[in-house]
Amino acid sequence: MSIWERMSxxxxxxxYLLLSLVVIIPIVFRIPSTIAVSESxxxxxxxxxxxxxxTPIIFSTDFDPASMPELRPMMTAVxxxxxxxxxxxxxxxxxxxxIPLSTIILEEVAQEFKAEYGVDYINIGxxxxxxxxxxxxxxxxxxxxxxDIQGNPLDSLPMMRQVHNYSDIGLIACFEAGAMGDxxxxxxxxxxxxxxxxxxxxxxxxxxxPYLAARQIEGLIGGMAGxxxxxxxxxxxxxxxxxxxSQAWAHILIIVFIIIGNIxxxxxxxxxxxxxxxxx
Amino acid sequence: xxxxxxxxxTFLTGIAIFIAFFIPHKPFNEVQDILLDWAIIIAGFALLLxxxxxxxxxxxxxxxxxxxxxxxxxxxxxxxGVFTVGIFSAIQYKGYSLTPGSLLYFVYDYMVIPLSATxxxxxxxxxxxxxxxxxxxxxxxxxxxxxxxxxxxxxRVPIMENAFFxxxxxxxxxxxxxxxxxxKRGILIGVALGAFAMSLRIILGIERTYLQ
Numbered sequence: 001m002s003i004w005e006r007m008s009x010x011x012x013x014x015x016y017l018l019l020s021l022v023v024i025i026p027i028v029f030r031i032p033s034t035i036a037v038s039e040s041x042x043x044x045x046x047x048x049x050x051x052x053x054x055t056p057i058i059f060s061t062d063f064d065p066a067s068m069p070e071l072r073p074m075m076t077a078v079x080x081x082x083x084x085x086x087x088x089x090x091x092x093x094x095x096x097x098x099i100p101l102s103t104i105i106l107e108e109v110a111q112e113f114k115a116e117y118g119v120d121y122i123n124i125g126x127x128x129x130x131x132x133x134x135x136x137x138x139x140x141x142x143x144x145x146x147x148d149i150q151g152n153p154l155d156s157l158p159m160m161r162q163v164h165n166y167s168d169i170g171l172i173a174c175f176e177a178g179a180m181g182d183x184x185x186x187x188x189x190x191x192x193x194x195x196x197x198x199x200x201x202x203x204x205x206x207x208x209x210p211y212l213a214a215r216q217i218e219g220l221i222g223g224m225a226g227x228x229x230x231x232x233x234x235x236x237x238x239x240x241x242x243x244x245x246s247q248a249w250a251h252i253l254i255i256v257f258i259i260i261g262n263i264x265x266x267x268x269x270x271x272x273x274x275x276x277x278x279x280x
Numbered sequence: 281x282x283x284x285x286x287x288x289x290t291f292l293t294g295i296a297i298f299i300a301f302f303i304p305h306k307p308f309n310e311v312q313d314i315l316l317d318w319a320i321i322i323a324g325f326a327l328l329l330x331x332x333x334x335x336x337x338x339x340x341x342x343x344x345x346x347x348x349x350x351x352x353x354x355x356x357x358x359x360x361g362v363f364t365v366g367i368f369s370a371i372q373y374k375g376y377s378l379t380p381g382s383l384l385y386f387v388y389d390y391m392v393i394p395l396s397a398t399x400x401x402x403x404x405x406x407x408x409x410x411x412x413x414x415x416x417x418x419x420x421x422x423x424x425x426x427x428x429x430x431x432x433x434x435x436r437v438p439i440m441e442n443a444f445f446x447x448x449x450x451x452x453x454x455x456x457x458x459x460x461x462x463x464k465r466g467i468l469i470g471v472a473l474g475a476f477a478m479s480l481r482i483i484l485g486i487e488r489t490y491l492q
Contacts, residue, residue: 066400248437
């Protein structure tokens with residue numbers, strides 16, 4: 001096998017090994033990365049920052065453990081911002097397997113800010129129906145969420161006494177690993193005009209750009225880069241900034257392999273042409 | 281009549297929701313609220329139907345010993361196991377089965393989270409390997425795709441702050457906001473038109489496959 005052929009057909013185990021190293025090393029040695037704050041992340045930050053203290057904000061957990069490494073850091077960062085701004089957090093979700101995750105994240109951040117359950121934040125959990133739940137919440141949140149995740153009636157929680165529907169909500173921050181964000185835009189924004197910011201996995205991010213450009217959402221936190229940007233904006237560097245370093249070096253490695261593969265491919269093609277001319 | 285009644289119900293429901301969207305006032309909004317409450321209940325029951333369909337398929341596989349019946353056995357075993365644990369936890373914690381400390385929470389924390397995260401993490405390796413093999417500048421369109429991919433990949437993760445990476449970052453933003461979004465909008469408009477046409481076909485009773 002010639003050198004060019006070897007470059008063109010690198011064993012996938014070598015790729016896997018090198019990729020593992022570039023992912024693990026920055027995490028183990030906590031190598032920070034350079035973070036450029038994108039315009040869309042800045043818009044999301046500004047949308048939260050504009051809300052006056054005491055405004056209720058809905059957090060929608062529309063992801064599960066598979067997307068946790070990307071979406072947990074951004075949800076944590078936005079929650080920190082919300083608690084710092086003394087906003088009233090209402091946690092909910094449309095993915096049942098995401099609710100325990102959001103409960104962990106919420107409790108962790110609430111403890112950090114010494115927030116009180118029922119006064120500063122509540123967790124209303126999951127109801128089936130997605131779009132239907134969103135429409136009903138526009139009329140009366142209690143018509144679908146009559147009790148919170150601990151079984152307390154919503155009226156028994158001080159922060160919910162004046163909160164009935166979207167007109168009492170300042171912003172919806174939805175964290176998406178699928179198409180639930182589209183449904184939030186269609187029903188909550190389209191029908192009730194409530195402001196939305198979206199946090200998405202990198203795979204979902206391109207789907208959300210049309211909403212951002214049409215100002216149907218106020219901001220977009222895209223993938224790990226968006227999460228790291230938000231951590232930078234709230235001045236609380238955390239997991240996303242470290243993981244971005246892994247992601248950056250993984251991208252570089254993939255690009256290097258693409259270049260190596262293409263060099264091998266072109267040199268082999270050139271050698272074949274020369275061989276053909278020789279035989280002719 | 282067995283066909284006509286569902287068709288009439290579909291027509292009336294579709295029209296009622298359609299009118300309520302444009303006239304959100306009495307009595308249309310009240311009708312809509314009732315219908316939406318029903319739909320949420322039906323969505324809950326749809327889950328039961330899904331479970332029934334899934335189990336029937338896999339139990340048949342096991343009985344017939346079709347190819348890969350072992351996987352069906354594992355699925356059925358774990359379904360029954362997690363279901364039992366869920367019911368037990370729900371009784372123990374008065375309906376809140378995923379309360380920290382419950383057996384179901386243990387399953388979630390030590391099985392669901394690591395397994396889901398592992399499955400998704402494996403994608404990184406497959407994508408890296410696939411990118412290396414697929415991104416070859418064979419033709420003009422493949423070359424354009426390759427250049428766009430490399431620029432966006434570098435632009436999303438600036439490893440250092442200098443003029444070159446700042447330019448890449450700006451170019452990547454431009455690429456996502458203009459050419460990428462143009463294609464995405466085209467797809468979205470196409471999907472929306474398709475959904476609209478399909479909805480009309482269902483409401484008017486032209487599309488009847490859901491009756492079969």
